[in-house]
Amino acid sequence: MIELRDVQVTAWTPDPDGRERVVRLLGPVSLTLGEHRVAVVGANGSGKSTLARLLNGLVLPSAGTVTVDGLDTATRGADVRRRVGFVFTDPDAQVVMPTPLEDVALSLRRLGLDDAEREARARDALGRFGLGALADVPVAALSAGQRQLLAIAAVLATEPDVLVADEPTTLLDLGWRAHVDRLLASLPQQVVLVTHDLDAAVRAERLLVVDDGLVAYDGEPAPGIARYRDLVARRHEELLP
Numbered sequence: 001m002i003e004l005r006d007v008q009v010t011a012w013t014p015d016p017d018g019r020e021r022v023v024r025l026l027g028p029v030s031l032t033l034g035e036h037r038v039a040v041v042g043a044n045g046s047g048k049s050t051l052a053r054l055l056n057g058l059v060l061p062s063a064g065t066v067t068v069d070g071l072d073t074a075t076r077g078a079d080v081r082r083r084v085g086f087v088f089t090d091p092d093a094q095v096v097m098p099t100p101l102e103d104v105a106l107s108l109r110r111l112g113l114d115d116a117e118r119e120a121r122a123r124d125a126l127g128r129f130g131l132g133a134l135a136d137v138p139v140a141a142l143s144a145g146q147r148q149l150l151a152i153a154a155v156l157a158t159e160p161d162v163l164v165a166d167e168p169t170t171l172l173d174l175g176w177r178a179h180v181d182r183l184l185a186s187l188p189q190q191v192v193l194v195t196h197d198l199d200a201a202v203r204a205e206r207l208l209v210v211d212d213g214l215v216a217y218d219g220e221p222a223p224g225i226a227r228y229r230d231l232v233a234r235r236h237e238e239l240l241p
Ligand SMILES: Nc1ncnc2c1ncn2[C@@H]1O[C@H](COP(=O)(O)OP(=O)(O)OP(=O)(O)O)[C@@H](O)[C@H]1O
Pocket: 011, 012, 013, 023, 025, 042, 043, 044, 045, 046, 047, 048, 049, 050, 051
């Protein structure tokens, strides 16, 4: 169970005159996320990634608390991150090792397997994402979509209790997008999916619409998506000449 209580995230930002001032990026937000499938949608810059990153302690609240199964992300960050796997929007922010095999093997290190078992598991994980033949190729040689698949493979291989995925399919072709959508839908663990893919969002049990750093809608996906479409249409109407 994920709990956010009176959470706010603020940051220091320079004014045009060079002075620093505090801006609110998110909140106040209070949420209890227990559903198996939670989708988060919202405009660019609305605060979705900030919200997602709070869930495994990548971002810490400036006020309020975030707990996962009772563990406070501010004080038990390492324990929280062992439970909550996080797939970044940008795979390059996540993939750190020179080859796909080494990257997945690194993720598996904390499972305490011997080297042979770890390599076998890593090769198996890569094979399931169509990367078997690329296991030993430099990561930089992979296409952007292949790197995104690698990032997903590396996180799923650790079998986290909760998966938070921040736009995990943005770089994927039609086939792999459908594949990852189906895979995420079939996982036994809780999944919090940040997405601009409204077809994927509507299949969740619960939808959050984030707008201007606040949760503007929280409930059944279909009406929330209709609300989000209206909001975006109105805003862009105002922006067009
Ligand atoms: N130091 C800072 N000063 C000012 N604004 C900031 C600072 N850090 C982040 N922000 C703003 O916080 C907001 C939240 O960003 P976030 O990455 O959560 O958005 P998002 O909903 O994930 O957007 P996208 O759909 O583009 O990924 C953005 O508008 C960003 O510009």
